[in-house]
Amino acid sequence: MAAVPTPHTRCPTCSERGPWLGSPTAPFCSDRCKLIDFGRWANQSYTISEPLRPEHFREYEEIPDDLDPDEPESI
Numbered sequence: 001m002a003a004v005p006t007p008h009t010r011c012p013t014c015s016e017r018g019p020w021l022g023s024p025t026a027p028f029c030s031d032r033c034k035l036i037d038f039g040r041w042a043n044q045s046y047t048i049s050e051p052l053r054p055e056h057f058r059e060y061e062e063i064p065d066d067l068d069p070d071e072p073e074s075i
């Protein structure tokens, strides 16, 4: 029985060729390249989402004093 050779592929991060498909970090050659690629992706999504600003919390600070949540509802 001839052993089936693992096809060599190119690492998306560093373009190194090797049998990466057989490794747990596939399609990357190493954990380092996998993390680098994930970091790029995460940075892109962070630029899309709006950062939290103080204005977003202001409405919660301006609850009127006469609002009493413990007051029973009048029927």
Ligand SMILES: [Zn+2]
Pocket: 011, 012, 013, 014, 015, 016, 028, 029, 030, 033
């Ligand atoms: Zn790599």
